[in-house]
Amino acid sequence: MQYLCRADELPDGTMKSFLVGRIRVVAIHAGGTFAVLRDACPHQGAPLSGGRLTGTMLPSGFGEYHLARVGEVLRCPWHAWEFDIHTGRSLHDPECDRVKAYDVAIVEGAVYIEGLSGPTAAVVEVA
Amino acid sequence: MTVTAPKAARARTLIVDCDIHESMSSIAELVPYLAPEWRLWFGQDSKPRVPPIHPYVLTQGGVRHDAQRSDGTTGGNHLDQVQWQHLDTYGITYGVLMGNWAFGAMPQARFAAGLASAYNDWLIEGWLEKDQRLLGSVSVAPQVPQLAAREIDRVGGHPQMVQVGLSIAPSGAPWGDERNDPIWEAAVRNHLRVGFHVQPPTGVQGAPTAWGWPGSYLELRSVFTTIFETQLISLVCNGVFEKFADLKVVLVEGGFAWVPGAMWRMDSSWKSVRSEVPWLRRRPSEYVREQVRFTTQPMEEPPEPRFLNQLIDMLGSDELLMFASDYPHWDFDDPRRALPPTLGDELRRKLFWSNAAAFYGLSEPDAET
Numbered sequence: 001m002q003y004l005c006r007a008d009e010l011p012d013g014t015m016k017s018f019l020v021g022r023i024r025v026v027a028i029h030a031g032g033t034f035a036v037l038r039d040a041c042p043h044q045g046a047p048l049s050g051g052r053l054t055g056t057m058l059p060s061g062f063g064e065y066h067l068a069r070v071g072e073v074l075r076c077p078w079h080a081w082e083f084d085i086h087t088g089r090s091l092h093d094p095e096c097d098r099v100k101a102y103d104v105a106i107v108e109g110a111v112y113i114e115g116l117s118g119p120t121a122a123v124v125e126v127a
Numbered sequence: 128m129t130v131t132a133p134k135a136a137r138a139r140t141l142i143v144d145c146d147i148h149e150s151m152s153s154i155a156e157l158v159p160y161l162a163p164e165w166r167l168w169f170g171q172d173s174k175p176r177v178p179p180i181h182p183y184v185l186t187q188g189g190v191r192h193d194a195q196r197s198d199g200t201t202g203g204n205h206l207d208q209v210q211w212q213h214l215d216t217y218g219i220t221y222g223v224l225m226g227n228w229a230f231g232a233m234p235q236a237r238f239a240a241g242l243a244s245a246y247n248d249w250l251i252e253g254w255l256e257k258d259q260r261l262l263g264s265v266s267v268a269p270q271v272p273q274l275a276a277r278e279i280d281r282v283g284g285h286p287q288m289v290q291v292g293l294s295i296a297p298s299g300a301p302w303g304d305e306r307n308d309p310i311w312e313a314a315v316r317n318h319l320r321v322g323f324h325v326q327p328p329t330g331v332q333g334a335p336t337a338w339g340w341p342g343s344y345l346e347l348r349s350v351f352t353t354i355f356e357t358q359l360i361s362l363v364c365n366g367v368f369e370k371f372a373d374l375k376v377v378l379v380e381g382g383f384a385w386v387p388g389a390m391w392r393m394d395s396s397w398k399s400v401r402s403e404v405p406w407l408r409r410r411p412s413e414y415v416r417e418q419v420r421f422t423t424q425p426m427e428e429p430p431e432p433r434f435l436n437q438l439i440d441m442l443g444s445d446e447l448l449m450f451a452s453d454y455p456h457w458d459f460d461d462p463r464r465a466l467p468p469t470l471g472d473e474l475r476r477k478l479f480w481s482n483a484a485a486f487y488g489l490s491e492p493d494a495e496t
Contacts, residue, residue: 043464044464044465045463045464046461051193052192075187077191078191078193078458078461079457079459080457
């Protein structure tokens, strides 16, 4: 398991980008659960961490809107594709358009992930 | 430990980005540039009303989420952000700023023309003169074509102005109508191209379809192509390209998958009823291939990449398409990813550089600069 950050570095409803070795990931805190995704949209490579944690509308009858999954959907900053933060699968084509989701473990207040290793650093966009 | 996000490798390729959106954070930025008579019109309470914005809410936001700032402004409001987040990151050789065509929606046409003039001075001073990579579009109020022509004559000679910027939604009569001729005449006289950009019509531009207003942005965005198609056909059939043989236009953000079909249909009708439009001396598609260009963004994404190559074959020329990113808008296309490798290096080079360089008359900047 690879240490990523302390859990309290990620308040509920926020996300943060990290470099683990040469791979950039985004860690997300949604209502007490944590998710980590590859921080690159499979469409054009945008850093998903620059997007928005949001909800989505469930399939419904014409003219009805049922907002659900608030905080569990990550929307890409470019083109607004929606991804399930827990599975990395897109909502529009879960089979084909998906981003790698890592297994996460919280141990003694720290966030660990499986499947990656290497020096870890928080990524800050140049502003 | 903290590191900064890796910067893109230095550009290996020359790129003209044919669609970048500079914008004011507030219309009040124009006040210092406005003629005194128009300042009188500009009471405090009227500022939020101009220029009119389209009535659709974009649930995804109008600007890339990573280009929005905490103070409510966006990347397009700040030259330095356009530079670091876009021009420098992607090694853009030249970027065409699209200007502001919303003045064309205003019923108070002369005030609109005054605002467009102020906008052009704002653009020249705050953008063009501060970065040689940036090329400008002359904003006009086309409601009164003679006034638009006068404005084109006033600022069109600036060395970085490359085109007249218009909405694809006309301010009344279709673009091919002869009342718009003074605009084309002025563009040609000033060696400028004309760029028509997508816009959800508003104000005097009417509804986005002849049958009214689509009920969702998805529907609206999907019917935008029909606005482009009607206006391209209007320009061709009314003989604008015959009357102004040196006029060259680009349709920006309107897609291109529909273009082969439109050309075939016009050619087919022309064979049968060309005596109705005897001023067309050639097949309609020939005017399109010689005098019209199209930008890539939002890139057509067919389910099979090879369809894209077929589509370009069907256009009958690989010189009609030019790359555009649409920075900083929400459906921005990344130059490193938008053109699939299946297009091949030569075609990609044409789309990134040579087609637009030929269209705008651009040459490669000196290596030292």
